[in-house]
Amino acid sequence: MPAILPTSEELAYCYTTANDALSEIARTYFMSGRLEDAQRLLGTALPLLEAREATLQQRLKLLHLYGQVLVVDHLLKRGDPNELLSICQQAMQAAEAIGDNQGIADMFSLLGQAYNFVTTVESLKRGESPNSTRAEGKYVEALNYQQQALQLREVLGDKRGMSESYFQIGLVYERWQEHDVAQEYYHKARLIADENGYMFEKTEPARHVAINALRLGNLDQALTLALEALKLREESGFRPYLPLDHLLVRDMYTLLGDDTNARLHERRAIELAEEMGLFTLVSSMPNLRNYVKGQ
Secondary structure: OOOOOOOHHHHHHHHHHHHHHHHHHHHHHHHOOOHHHHHHHHHHHHHHHHOOOOOHHHHHHHHHHHHHHHHHHHHHHOOOOHHHHHHHHHHHHHHHHOOOHHHHHHHHHHHHHHHHHHHHHHHHHOOOOOOOOHHHOOOHHHHHHHHHHHHHHHHHOOHHHHHHHHHHHHHHHHHOOOHHHHHHHHHHHHHHHHHHOOHHHHHHHHHHHHHHHHHOOOHHHHHHHHHHHHHHHHHHOOOOOHHHHHHHHHHHHHHOOOHHHHHHHHHHHHHHHHHOOOOOHHHHOOOHHHHOOOO
């Protein structure tokens, strides 16, 4: 007897189950620093969602995650930005097509991060500082996207998203060297994260407040804050940026004359980077010791 074929509804359920499983695997790869594995899986999975039983919402879920992976990959590896921007635009188109306001807000934020990092990486690849002035016009697109994300997230009551957007807006002002404004946004981001127990969202504000203390020459405070950021990162379980946190602590110890601890953290940064296949990460990062006021 011929086999009974599954109905369209049953196939749709299978797609939902498969999509959720693939998303979870890719997110695990991402969090653990297996960026190439995450990209390979997501790049393979997305074409499968072109069947009529698959939904645009399922596609948006994978596109959003793919964009997050590519944003981090671009900062750490400094590759071609075209795929990153293409995936982010596709994700926004999917969110708009289904009228998903949360998705639209998330894609505004993702596009803001993408344009921020693309601008930063372009400067670093030219051997220039990523910092500029507002008048130069750099980072304006990143700020505009992030402000739109924040407005939507405030309407939606998305506290985690608001914390993320406050931080990302602060990062633009830091790039413009408007440090007091940047610190205000970092404070807002951290306050929301602390009130709601958002471990990941606590980490970046802590790191950049440490960088500001370093810039001002408050080395003891900077070290305390950098160690806090490192601890928060470890607790959040997000490994790709861990080498950067160890390098920040290294720079603090070096400035304080503690070469033993400086070498320890540099060695740990190299080990972590190599475990994740980021073999040139440590050597390619700018030295934050040059940010100290007066140097």
